[in-house]
Amino acid sequence: MFTLALKLIIYTDNTISDMITTYSADFCKVVYISKSYDECVEKAVEWQADVIVFQLSNPIYKTQNFFVDLAETKLSPVLLAFTVVSHNEIIYSITSHHDSCLIDKLANYFTNALRNTYDCHFNYIGKEKDVDNIMTTRIKKLEKTEYLNDILRGVTQEEFFYYKRKGCLNLRDSGYYLYLYNIMDIEYMDHDLNKNIYYLVGEKLIDECKGVLDIYNGGEVFYINPTLLCIIINDIPCKSQALYQQSIMELVKKLNNIVYGILKM
The missing domain is CATH 3.40.50.2300 (Response regulator)
Structure with missing residues (x-):
């Protein structure tokens, strides 16, 4: 044949x-x-x-x-x-x-x-030889994301410090900015078929955003759902108000350039 x-x-x-x-x-x-x-x-x-x-x-x-x-x-x-x-x-x-x-x-x-x-x-859990490593990594990330989502919903100070320690969260004690990005209006229709590919892309987006945060004072980036990205920015310690405002504006502009570029114009 x-x-x-x-x-x-x-x-x-x-x-x-x-x-x-x-x-x-x-x-x-x-x-x-x-x-x-x-x-x-x-x-x-x-x-x-x-x-x-x-x-x-x-x-x-x-x-x-x-x-x-x-x-x-x-x-x-x-x-x-x-x-x-x-x-x-x-x-x-x-x-x-x-x-x-x-x-x-x-x-x-x-x-x-x-x-x-x-x-x-x-990067596929159907392969038995890789399943433990892949799932262990995913579970850790899912746990961390759940800690962060719970913090958004509201927690006590004791719970906050527990999550911070347990999830190794890069959240400092100096105040925060919270940014929410609506990445797209709807999920991909073929999400069930290409879930692992979209997961890989999502991880790279998070890494790019984290790279920007790390230039300043760090923070956390995570998905609330497949279309909504949340960024918690650690406040930037700075004695000069002018320099402080400049740093915040630079940081947000860099994040916007990464995230808003996703949207098909």
């Missing part, structure tokens, strides 16, 4: 795209190497792509816009999203699919293509 190879479009840095394209596989064929998210969507429509392999890049709002653009095409390709977390490590996620053999083939294809340079970790 003859089966057509799946049409695959990739959007990664040049080194990784070279590794993928030079590694052969019978079940899929790279039909286009994209140079941008916009081009990736355009070529996905042109080629009616079955699979899109793409690298998460900063600023992460560009990836969010890519999801919106792709949804508007009404295409439903299998997505493989990955991020480089160190010089030799990659974390990746794949669309949930009823054909588990296809997912296994795609995962093996990706990891084998990069194995000489990267250790690739599949």
Whole structure:
């Protein structure tokens, strides 16, 4: 029985795209190497792509816009999203699919293509060998998020300090600013299929925001729900009122540039 190879479009840095394209596989064929998210969507429509392999890049709002653009095409390709977390490590996620053999083939294809340079970790709890590490990490983050949400609802001073200690919360004792960002009007319709990919993107958004907070006096970033992001900013100690106002305005502007960029304009 003859089966057509799946049409695959990739959007990664040049080194990784070279590794993928030079590694052969019978079940899929790279039909286009994209140079941008916009081009990736355009070529996905042109080629009616079955699979899109793409690298998460900063600023992460560009990836969010890519999801919106792709949804508007009404295409439903299998997505493989990955991020480089160190010089030799990659974390990746794949669309949930009823054909588990296809997912296994795609995962093996990706990891084998990069194995000489990267250790690739599949961020998916269905893989028994990784389930403990993945779930332990997720549970810790979920616990921390629940502590923060409970603080928002109102807690006693004793509860606050317990949560702060238990969750290693970066909340100082000098007062706070609270910012809420409505990331999008509705959740993605394919959230059940691409939950792990959106989780990966959400983690990168949190990391980008935390990077800004750490430049000043720290704070915490977490999701109240999939569409609502909360940022608790530690007040900035400063003797000069003018410098204080300038620092606050700079911090908020940087956060707005990260978060508001997510919204498709």
